[in-house]
Amino acid sequence: MTKATELASAAGDQDPRVGLRAVSALRRLLEQLEAVQVRNARVRGWSWQEIAAELGVTRQAVHKKHGGRG
């Protein structure tokens, strides 16, 4: 409950800069996490199709973004 309230208060912070900065940082963190997890899956022999299914995107999308390195 308190955690949810905290989260809501941060997300609804009066200063847009605080909220926007958090969104931007979260996006960069997400991109990095995705790259790391995709690389790990490839190292473990996963196909692009399998990775795409887990990520909920098309095979083309994931290959275009992370491919080019086999």
Place this chain on the structure above:
Amino acid sequence: MLGERFTKQARRAVLDAAKEAERESVPEVGRTHMLLALLGSPVLAGFDLSREEIEGAFRTARRKGGLSEADAAALRGLGIDVDQIVDSIERSLGEGALATTKTRRKRWLFGEHRPFEPALKKTLERSLVEARDLGHHYLGNEHLVLALLAGGGLVAEVLEARGVTYAEVRKLVAAQG
């Protein structure tokens, strides 16, 4: 052309930035490398900057996937603990797992130097604007430093935390005429 207005020192700094990237074995030359190459510039001489300290700050950020202290604080505000995420990723995938950079092999085939990150290209463009705004007909290290500060992000944050602000450096450069 762009390169012709660069002073000898500024050209040297760009080449040194490429060497910094080489030293780190990363495929692209970025803004952090540019700053490391500029640390000896006269315009920064009065600030008592420690190369080790700055390198340490960059290393820490790299381990967190390039996120700065301010980024981590912003995420903390959302209830997200970046350190905890880094720890958990490193536990399962090994130390420095989030620090890995993308490789762009295709572009390696062309040209003899490492490619510049888009953010660094933007910084170089910005340095021309800084020189122009000051009425200078050359491009020196001071304009590169100003451009790094104007660009925000990790590099500017690391400098600002050590008292090197855009306003301060701009004042210094303007005073030199």
